[in-house]
Amino acid sequence: MGIKGLWKHVAPFGITHDLAQYSLAEGYIRNYHLSRTLHIGVDASCLLDGYISSQFAHPQLHSPVNTTFSQLFRFLNQLSRCPVHATFMFDGEERPSYKRGVKVISRSPLLYQQAQILIQAFGFNCYVAKGDAEVELCDAERLGAVDAVLTRDSDVFALGAKCVLRVVPDQCTETKLVVDVYLAERIGLSRGAYILFALLSGNDVAIQGIPGFGHTICYALCLSGLGDTLADDWVNIVNSPYHTTEYFHALKLDICNELKSNSKGYLRSRMPQLAKSFEQSDFPSVVALQAFLSPASAWSPHTRLPLPRIHSLDLIAQFCKEYIGWNGDQTLALKLHSLWPGVVIRMLCSKYLAYNVETGALLVPSIQSNALFDASGSLAQPPTTKAVIRGSNPPCLGSGASKGITCNITDFIKSANLSRMASKSDTVIV
Incomplete structure (x- = not known):
């Protein structure tokens, strides 16, 4: 899921591509890293969890075939036909204890370990993150180790991803992988705006968000410029409880004033009652703030990935x-x-x-x-x-x-x- 309601607002900015053609243009022609290949970071835990959910949603009681692994085989086959390198990132032991209201098992599931056998047999890299996989994928992209992040979780925008790929299942075939490409520059929101959206609307860590804040209102407030400097300001205030409290008190007041006045014109109308209830809320969620701004990550400029191999x-x-x-x-x-x-x-x-x-x-x-x-x-x-x-x-x-x-x-x-x-x-x- 990621950030509640965000996909609806960023979807119009996505451009649909056959990944083979996109990676040929962006990788071979633009010659990234002088290797002529696009390097994609794949949120492996999210990918496999989706396959598992599909298997339970459409059970085949008498089928001898493991549909989770057959879907993974299909995806790896599709990916192999594109001129790309890929690193599959798995969640690590320090991921949040609860996601989407469900207690997360800290150990790596056996299925993940078995999936890594097939992924590596296809010649792709596997990497286990310190915490959430998408956190280290975004760090890897920021440091230039990967060129794009492939996931279906929208929280990568709040973690700073610049190029996000999302599979379009209805347009894929057995051998063709079709994706929507989202460029942060094209969407036009800052990382701080995405974080504000997540704090108000709800996310994997703080599911409910703030009562009364639907995703349309959240998006309007983000367009108003509120929260634009949040990610940068956090670096200066994170070690000072006093300055942190003062900062978010001021941000809360700015949000209330915008709800009352609609001075930027992005809201459908003025909302004084919502502003009044917001004043009494416990905004922001400290757990959610830490998940987006101080997440566990072991990625550094010194992290090196092995060159991908061909199929075994x-x-x-x-x-x-x-x-x-x-x-x-x-x-x-x-x-x-x-x-x-x-x-x-x-x-x-x-x-x-x-x-x-x-x-x-x-x-x-x-x-x-x-x-x-x-x-x-x-x-x-x-x-x-x-x-x-x-x-x-x-x-x-x-x-x-x-x-x-x-x-x-x-x-x-x-x-x-x-x-x-x-x-x-x-x-x-x-």
């Missing part, structure tokens, strides 16, 4: 059998066949891609994210994953040419321990 196809196949319930060569081959284009794209995104122009072979190390050296200091030959481009090499992708390349993926089939008889084809078009 044998581990993916093993996971599908053991945890999802896709057994039998034909069933497994049918599911894994959809991975091949994503594997080639991940290879093309790899920092360690080697290309043989004579044979058309694409070679990428299979098991590590850094180059390996032998005892003599020479570059060691690691296990590699190979795809072979068919046709002319290098492939002609100019005007009038085919928009894709055809690759022989016999090596993929072997890596996944599939028989060629079970696989639909030993070629794929990317």
